[in-house]
Amino acid sequence: MTAADRMAAFLARQSRQRVEFDALAGAADQGDSSLRCSPERRQVLADAAQELVRRGLARLPLGQRGWDYSAHPPLPRWVNRPVLPRTPRTRPGPRAWVAQLSGLVALPLTAGDRALLDPVNTLLRDHPDAELIPLPERSYGLYGDEKYLHGIERHRLVTRGILDIAAHLRARPSPAPLAMYELGPAPWLLIVENSAAFTSLRQILGGWPDRSQVGWLGYGQGDHLAASLPTAADSFRERNHPADHLLFYADLDLDGLECARQADARGRAAGLPALLPAVGLYRELLTTRTRHVPPASAARVSEAVSWLPSDMRSQVADLLVSGKALRQEALPLPALRARLDPTAPLLPQMSGLMLAASPLANPDGAFVADGGKEGALATGADCRF
Structure with a gap:
């Protein structure tokens, strides 16, 4: 391959119209280790430049300013790549659509x-x-x-x-399925965001003395949860074990709350019950140590905390706007175990719904809402701990 060939290959890779001749000379040197120190180098480069012109690959400068006359023969300071004629763009003809x-x-x-x-x-x-x-x-x-x-x-x-x-x-759509574990026959699903909290709750619920109070335990987070929550309906149907109540327990931060709102909307669109906050667990989390995070904008926070019950929103909003958040790891296994009393009904403890007083509770201790329907839960906005 000649010096002109190596310079032509270098030119073909350039996007700019003007190319410095020093760069072209360097390309010629790379293919011939003896050229850099050869007394004939300047003549070889000058001949290669003229060959590029003959091939129609370059135009040399016009006027003395574009040439180096410090030695003989003179060399161009740059070359210009020829402007290729543009291919006229044609608009596609009309398409026959079905x-x-x-x-x-x-x-x-x-x-x-x-x-x-x-x-x-x-x-x-x-x-x-x-x-x-x-x-x-x-x-x-x-x-x-x-x-x-x-x-x-x-x-x-x-x-x-x-x-x-x-x-x-x-x-x-075919999202990855929500990871779900059927721990007992109760008609509820608790979804946990972090693997540590999921592992702790699986251990606690797996050893719950009254198995009839235990339902499904799921694991999901972020975009995956929002996409996969509708697949829970398939698991309910395949196991003939529906869930009347869906609870979510995640970090108390902007991402966790926005994820919950998005997953709730996706789940409702798929015919699932509303995704409600596990208020009992969140209230316990609010007693733990916060960690510093970037402050969130007040507008995003205001929208995100709307998923929480009304009496929790301002406290959580103040934390997020001030650059603080609560991670589930702040409520470890011993604290979770102490929070959930095995002698009391499980679902009300997690949902944050107080058991009704004597006139509204049946002899077995199951909650009875006004109207006599057992197991009814208040909406997130009405939950109390």
Whole structure:
């Protein structure tokens, strides 16, 4: 490979129109260790520059300012890559959309939109009643890439109601399932965010003397919980063990509260009961030592704490705005064990609902709400400890 060849290869990798000749000379040196110290180096570089011009790969400077005359032969200080003629962009012709996608006719679509929609259009044309399958499987079938449709629910065509995952993509979400453990027959599910608190509660509930009071224990956090909570309905159905009450126990910080609100909305949309705070456990957590975190904005905090009962909101909001939070690890196994009294009904202790006084409690000690319905729980806003 000649010096001109090595300089041409270097030029081809550049994005700028003007390229310093010192950089080109360095590229020539890299392929010939003897060139750098050769007395013929300057002539070799000058000949290579002229060869680049003959190949149509470079234009040399016009005028003396663009040349180095410190020795003979003179060398250019830079070269300019020729401006290639632009290929005229052609707008794609009108697309024949199937009836289900006819609303796309009036929309300005990008090339990316068309790459997304063309396979969908073909699917609906050839198999309009295709069976609903998990989204990654549909993604692989349409695009040869199981992750192509990842995050499609945030695409502007989906958020504007123009493209529907079920009706048009013939797909359904397939989140990882919520980790759930059936510890007893009671109709409730407690979801715990951190693995340490989950391990402690699993030990306590696993040894609860009255097994009829124990229900499901789940583990989930963050975006995973919000996505996977609807899968709990499948576990309830498969085990013929439904849950009337869903409780969540997480860190008392901005992320934990926002996660709870998002998971609650996803669960309700899937037909599950409201996800309520495990107020009894949270109140105990509020007695522990805080840790410092970045202060949260008052607006986000105000929205996040709305998931908590009204008499807890201001205390938690003050903590978060001042740069403090409470981690579940601050309430370790011994403290949790001391908080949950095995001689008292379990669910009211976790939910924070006081047992009713004598006239509203049955002889077995089970809570009876007004109207005589056993086991009813107040909403988060009405919970008391």
